[in-house]
Amino acid sequence: MTQIDTKLIHAGEPEPRIEGAVAMPIFQSTLYEGGPTTSYHDIQYIRLNNTPNHLVLHAKLAALENAEAALVTASGMAAISTSLLTVLSAGDHLLAHSSLYGGTHDVITHDLPAYGISCTFIDADKPETWAEHLRETTRAIYVETMTNPLLEVLDLVAVARFAREHGLVSLIDNTFASPVNFRPAEHGYDLSLHSCTKYLNGHSDIVAGAVIGRADLVEKVRHKVNHLGGSLDPNTCFLLHRGMKTLALRVRHQNESALRLATFLSTAPGITQVNYPGLPSHPRHERARELFDGFGGVVSFELDGGEDAAARFIERTHIPRKTVSLGGVESLITRPALSSHSGISAEDRKKIGLSDSLVRYAVGIEAVDDILEDLDRALRG
Numbered sequence: 001m002t003q004i005d006t007k008l009i010h011a012g013e014p015e016p017r018i019e020g021a022v023a024m025p026i027f028q029s030t031l032y033e034g035g036p037t038t039s040y041h042d043i044q045y046i047r048l049n050n051t052p053n054h055l056v057l058h059a060k061l062a063a064l065e066n067a068e069a070a071l072v073t074a075s076g077m078a079a080i081s082t083s084l085l086t087v088l089s090a091g092d093h094l095l096a097h098s099s100l101y102g103g104t105h106d107v108i109t110h111d112l113p114a115y116g117i118s119c120t121f122i123d124a125d126k127p128e129t130w131a132e133h134l135r136e137t138t139r140a141i142y143v144e145t146m147t148n149p150l151l152e153v154l155d156l157v158a159v160a161r162f163a164r165e166h167g168l169v170s171l172i173d174n175t176f177a178s179p180v181n182f183r184p185a186e187h188g189y190d191l192s193l194h195s196c197t198k199y200l201n202g203h204s205d206i207v208a209g210a211v212i213g214r215a216d217l218v219e220k221v222r223h224k225v226n227h228l229g230g231s232l233d234p235n236t237c238f239l240l241h242r243g244m245k246t247l248a249l250r251v252r253h254q255n256e257s258a259l260r261l262a263t264f265l266s267t268a269p270g271i272t273q274v275n276y277p278g279l280p281s282h283p284r285h286e287r288a289r290e291l292f293d294g295f296g297g298v299v300s301f302e303l304d305g306g307e308d309a310a311a312r313f314i315e316r317t318h319i320p321r322k323t324v325s326l327g328g329v330e331s332l333i334t335r336p337a338l339s340s341h342s343g344i345s346a347e348d349r350k351k352i353g354l355s356d357s358l359v360r361y362a363v364g365i366e367a368v369d370d371i372l373e374d375l376d377r378a379l380r381g
């Protein structure tokens, strides 16, 4: 089978190349003339996500995850909300892991109830507890490849199996792993969702999303995107396409750097806890080794001295930019309690094991020795 590095460059590209252009040109055209026999349903129109810039990405993304089909969307949230609204309708019930990306959690708890869709939050690491939450109306189960910011690795194989056994659609947000580290279709997932804003584009300069998976479901999501309007602009398609070509190089570098960083922190004075699936001390390290080709670029950790120590440490670092997000070429550092998880009450944060002093480091592609030196200096004060 062709390896992912080769697919990133060649899969889905037009053959022969358009006007011989080696790089895919931008088709900045809203409308396309069909031939006299083109049916209305085959018309190419920018919102229908079916211009040449879209089609290249669809074929490439499907190939990357060894899936049947793919679709790009205007953002990761467009991919997630449109997929949920495709597989669920009024009266339906969803099972979802209790700790989710903030935006997804908000859609499920604030928006879906208004459409008559309910959800029960489960612990996706405890398969024996899931069946009791099943209802006649349960249609889908939703998880993330690695939880943010604690980097838990749930029982992902059992989730896909449970979905198959009970006729549910399985959805997984694969943003944190990227197709380089994990390919959900290989484990029986129906739909894999991405914020391409992160690793897939990799340059912190666009917003985009993707839905990858079973052809019949992707086709349904495609219709819903056409109706709801979350399609991706061709200019942004071009940038995403360009960014994706170096995905494997970037993610492997980030895997290696994050492992070095986590290993360094795990013996550094003043650090009391390090969360990274690549460390042998991670409670699900064995599972992560079996499932993933790499452990990702995000590490979270606790400093002795609580919130003040964490704030001082962050201020003393020079390399990482002090903000949210992940997956770009530049390293980023943040305290999730003040950023991504600030909307959750202090009590609920405690329940999911997220302390107010937790620091999250999303590693970029800078030289790892420089990153470690910077951290070392910041820890010494």
Ligand SMILES: *Cc1c(COP(=O)(O)O)cnc(C)c1O
Pocket (backbone or CB within 6 Å): 075, 076, 077, 078, 101, 103, 144, 148, 173, 175, 176, 194, 195, 196, 197, 198, 207, 208, 209
């Ligand atoms: C960023 C992110 C999203 C949302 O993606 P946008 O592109 O910002 O809409 C969803 N899930 C995860 C895991 C993310 O990190």
